[in-house]
Amino acid sequence: MVSRLGWSLHKRRYAAVRQAVAWCYRGGSISAEPRINDRIRVPEVRLVGPSGEQVGIVPLAKALELAQEYDLDLVEVAATARPPVCKLMDYGKFKYESAMKAREARKNQAHTVIKEMKLRPKIDPHDYDTKKGHVVRFLKQGDKVKITIMFRGREQSRPELGFRLLQRLASDVEELGFIESNPKQDGRNMIMVLGPHKKKTEAMAEAREAQAARKAERQGPTPDAEPEGDTAEAPAAAAEAPAETPSEA
Structure with missing residues (x-):
């Protein structure tokens, strides 16, 4: 027979599972961020250096010590490996660059219709x-x-x-x-x-170029180029006119 305490814990766990499933169906997502630094709970890790070099299998304490020495974070990049693979990196900079790349990819993505x-x-x-x-x-x-x-x-x-x-x-x-x-x-x-x-x-880029060309054609040539010739000839004509008037008198 299940005790009241056991039944209460069972109900809480069931409610938590239902809440998580409902959150996913509403469009939410369970955090998939890797464990970093003191959140890593394993006795040893396969360590990768800042430049991608293989350091080898080292105790977790040694990996954290190296991370502190390089002023970097210890990031678990392959949690399912045995032992887990961790890399030394600037996690804040890594997250920022990843977010910018994803944003740029979404901006340049063209949906197929x-x-x-x-x-x-x-x-x-x-x-x-x-x-x-x-x-x-x-x-x-x-x-x-x-x-x-x-x-x-x-x-x-x-x-x-x-x-x-x-x-x-x-x-x-x-x-x-x-x-x-x-x-x-x-x-x-x-x-x-x-x-x-x-x-x-490519089709969208060509359409924009064609639209810009049609707009330029409708506007016509810029009026600044033609008046320059007229203004240059006008003073000459004005200068010649007074010279002819006295001769006629």
């Missing part, structure tokens, strides 16, 4: 040109395009119509994209994925 374009096997030429124009625009933007051929009724017995249409479209836009996923049957539909030759970041 998959656009979708739906066609019929017996599509009208005008509609085909319109749909192809959309696909061209998506590929120029650096986006992937999922092409779906929708079959109806007796069209389902003619899958070669959809296959030929997809091959035709891929051939028409081959300068901008490539077949990333070959045509395949998916129920009543046939699907193909086109990928852009250019990365999203």
